[in-house]
Amino acid sequence: MDVAINNLTKTFGSVRANDGITLQFAGGRIHGVLGENGAGKSTLMKVLSGYNRRDSGEIRLDGAPVRLDTPADALRAGIGMVHQEPLDVPAFSVLENFLCGSTRATLGSWRDARRRLVEMNDQLGFSVAPDMRVGRMTVGQRQQLEIMRLLAAGARLLILDEPTTGISAAQVAALFAALKQLAAAGNTVLFVSHKLDEVAELCDTVSILRAGKVQGSGQIEMPQPQETLLHLMFGAMVQQEPQLQPPSAPMAVASHDQPPAWSLEDLTIRDGNLTLRRMSFAIPPGMALGLAGLEGSGQQLLLRLLAGQLRPSVGRLWVGGAEMTGAPIAKFRAAGIEYLPADRLTDGVIGAFTLTEHVELLRPPSLWRDPAAALQAAEAAISEYDIRGQPHTPMMALSGGNQQRAMLALAPADLRGILLDQPTRGLDVTSASAVWRRLEARRAHGTAVVFASADLDELLENSDAILVFFAGRVSRLLQRAELSAARLAELIGGVGFEEAHV
Numbered sequence: 001m002d003v004a005i006n007n008l009t010k011t012f013g014s015v016r017a018n019d020g021i022t023l024q025f026a027g028g029r030i031h032g033v034l035g036e037n038g039a040g041k042s043t044l045m046k047v048l049s050g051y052n053r054r055d056s057g058e059i060r061l062d063g064a065p066v067r068l069d070t071p072a073d074a075l076r077a078g079i080g081m082v083h084q085e086p087l088d089v090p091a092f093s094v095l096e097n098f099l100c101g102s103t104r105a106t107l108g109s110w111r112d113a114r115r116r117l118v119e120m121n122d123q124l125g126f127s128v129a130p131d132m133r134v135g136r137m138t139v140g141q142r143q144q145l146e147i148m149r150l151l152a153a154g155a156r157l158l159i160l161d162e163p164t165t166g167i168s169a170a171q172v173a174a175l176f177a178a179l180k181q182l183a184a185a186g187n188t189v190l191f192v193s194h195k196l197d198e199v200a201e202l203c204d205t206v207s208i209l210r211a212g213k214v215q216g217s218g219q220i221e222m223p224q225p226q227e228t229l230l231h232l233m234f235g236a237m238v239q240q241e242p243q244l245q246p247p248s249a250p251m252a253v254a255s256h257d258q259p260p261a262w263s264l265e266d267l268t269i270r271d272g273n274l275t276l277r278r279m280s281f282a283i284p285p286g287m288a289l290g291l292a293g294l295e296g297s298g299q300q301l302l303l304r305l306l307a308g309q310l311r312p313s314v315g316r317l318w319v320g321g322a323e324m325t326g327a328p329i330a331k332f333r334a335a336g337i338e339y340l341p342a343d344r345l346t347d348g349v350i351g352a353f354t355l356t357e358h359v360e361l362l363r364p365p366s367l368w369r370d371p372a373a374a375l376q377a378a379e380a381a382i383s384e385y386d387i388r389g390q391p392h393t394p395m396m397a398l399s400g401g402n403q404q405r406a407m408l409a410l411a412p413a414d415l416r417g418i419l420l421d422q423p424t425r426g427l428d429v430t431s432a433s434a435v436w437r438r439l440e441a442r443r444a445h446g447t448a449v450v451f452a453s454a455d456l457d458e459l460l461e462n463s464d465a466i467l468v469f470f471a472g473r474v475s476r477l478l479q480r481a482e483l484s485a486a487r488l489a490e491l492i493g494g495v496g497f498e499e500a501h502v
Helices: 043-047 071-076 094-099 110-124 139-152 169-184 196-202 226-235 301-307 329-335 345-349 355-362 371-385 398-410 429-444 458-460 485-492
Strands: 002-013 016-026 030-034 056-061 080-082 157-162 186-194 205-210 213-221 262-271 272-285 288-293 314-319 337-340 417-421 448-452 465-469
Touching: 016 043, 016 213, 030 169, 030 196, 030 226, 043 080, 043 157, 043 186, 043 345, 056 226, 071 080, 080 139, 094 110, 094 139, 110 139, 110 169, 139 157, 157 169, 169 186, 169 196, 186 196, 196 226, 205 226, 213 226, 262 301, 272 301, 272 314, 288 301, 288 458, 288 485, 301 337, 301 417, 301 448, 301 465, 314 337, 329 337, 337 398, 355 371, 355 398, 371 398, 398 429, 417 429, 429 448, 429 458, 458 485, 465 485
Parallel strands: 030 186, 030 205, 080 157, 157 186, 288 448, 288 465, 337 417, 417 448
Antiparallel strands: 002 016, 002 056, 205 213, 262 272, 262 314
């Protein structure tokens, strides 16, 4: 399918997210779409897939103009989009989700649908089975299901928004192989990413957006030097900031008299089929502890435990020297603990609410009727955290990087500990750097930072120590000086894990 976009414009209030965009994408090729957070990439993809209506301009598919007012319109026209958070029903099985959105004429009977699903799964090299429960699948498996569902529903143009974030290396390899196979069969693939190395490996061409406009000649043949792409993305050559050498021991900013942010003693936690057993360690003030492992290995269980969302079945837990074993979430928050989840719009913020309304929600009840003060606080947060938006901008209208900065801005300044799941998921290099500068500033004031990440470089560059999770087991606390990227990758895959196990 050939796609032509002519002078397309989309605005949100005073924000011109897409400003006169003209691009062409040829069928049978994989096209990269690059740009910093807030550049307009996701907005353009949502217009193409019918989630947003364009204000003006034209879209042509194989030379014919089309109206794409809804996702159903787009799918009927042959366009399907895989979002960062796959659109599925966790309580349903794989087969039930596969049938969602498809007509009986498309897939026929349940038996026909099951056979089609198994055939597509084998053909594309994926790892899902019809009777698997979606709520227990990894993000990578849910993504594979969504791709097959869209293809079965007739998609010939597949849009993927930051698809490699939060999935394993094996799943990335399977995804790339499948996309190349689909392109070779004549399908069109739009690959939205901020990871230049992946774009260079996978894509035939690349288009770059900045501040809602197309940069360069519109479509650039790959490969290209990273310096050229960075210049087009950010408007100037991006100089890599010097990385601070990680300390060989946890950074103890605060006085030795201060108790650890968290202390675990012989603690066991269970959730579903996953159990983490006999964890004993302490996280001192100002420490950055990275959590590494394949998706579903237990990192999220520990984060939820430290946030008070899960109760241990065995053992004891202290926060700031006070025992909190089995205490409610409110008590953890009162002790200065905040949790920033990976799925920002589902678990982190209320998408339809503005930043000002979020400030209002988090204020004590005695201050709820002071809208002027809430507006002033929102303006201060925007200025201090460089949030690209206005106090009245809905959270869902902000880019991923700005949503992450907004969540950090809403977290109290005097925290004892902050927990983050995939803190830079879907963020470009400048937004990710800004998030970590903010976290470093909090660490300097004694806030302990615990974060789970699928990015080995992020773990190694920002951690004082790392816990590796493998098959429900947890390593001892590994000092950063003990680890290289190769060694960390081996441990995540289980190679030599016994030596690092508690």
